[in-house]
Amino acid sequence: QVQLVESGGGLVQAGDSLRLSCAASRGTFTYYTMGWFRQAPGKEREFVAAISYSGGSTDSADSVKGRFTISRDNAKNTAYLQMNSLKPEDTAVYYCAAVALRWTTSHNEYRYWGQGTQVTVSS
Numbered sequence: 077q078v079q080l081v082e083s084g085g086g087l088v089q090a091g092d093s094l095r096l097s098c099a100a101s102r103g104t105f106t107y108y109t110m111g112w113f114r115q116a117p118g119k120e121r122e123f124v125a126a127i128s129y130s131g132g133s134t135d136s137a138d139s140v141k142g143r144f145t146i147s148r149d150n151a152k153n154t155a156y157l158q159m160n161s162l163k164p165e166d167t168a169v170y171y172c173a174a175v176a177l178r179w180t181t182s183h184n185e186y187r188y189w190g191q192g193t194q195v196t197v198s199s
Contacts, residue, residue, distance in 0.1 A: 077187075078101070078103035078105070078108060078174050078188050079100065079101045079102050079103075079188070080098055080099070080172045080189065080190035081098070081191070082096060082190040082192060083096070083097050083193060084096040084097050084193060085195045086194075086195070086196070088162055088195075088196070088197055089197070089198050089199075090162060090198065090199050091162065092162050092197070093158070093162065094159045094162065095156055095157070095158050095159070096112070096157040096170055096193060096195075097154055097155070098110065098154060098157075099153065099154050100153045100174065105150055105153040106129050106150050107129055107176045108129055108174040108176055108177075108188075109129055109179055110126065110129075110148055110155040110174055111126040111127075111174070111175070111180075111183075112126070112146060112170060112173075113170070113171045113173060113186075114166075114170045114195075115168055115169050115171070116167060116168040116169075119168075121171070121183050122137065122183075123137050123181045123183060124136065124144065124170070125144055125145075125157060126146065126179075126180070126181050127147065127155065128179055129177070131150070133179065139165075140159075140166075143159065143160050143161045143162075144158065144159050145157070145160075157170070159195070162197045163197060166197050167197050168194075168195060169194050169195075170193050170194075171189055171190055172189070173186035173188060173189045173190070174186060174188040175188075
């Protein structure tokens, strides 16, 4: 089974950028649709972005469209979330997740999860 480790979170100011990385080990990375989700204190986990196992299809939440970009490098077994024009409401723990051989944006269908990385955006 695939194991996921996120990195790249931190404390930034509104308008700044961050790039999150999700390194995968074990399993065959190209079998997995990769997703990014986030959870703010007191709120439910929400979908941020997803990318198909080939990288040919992507989707993102309306709240981040035009600001966040998901990508993957299958040679490096790594998925990325480039976050630009960050806002205080983007503050959350960001999780990387994987699901094999299907396309979905529902967190209930993702099988494998990383430990999360904190992103804090100050105003």
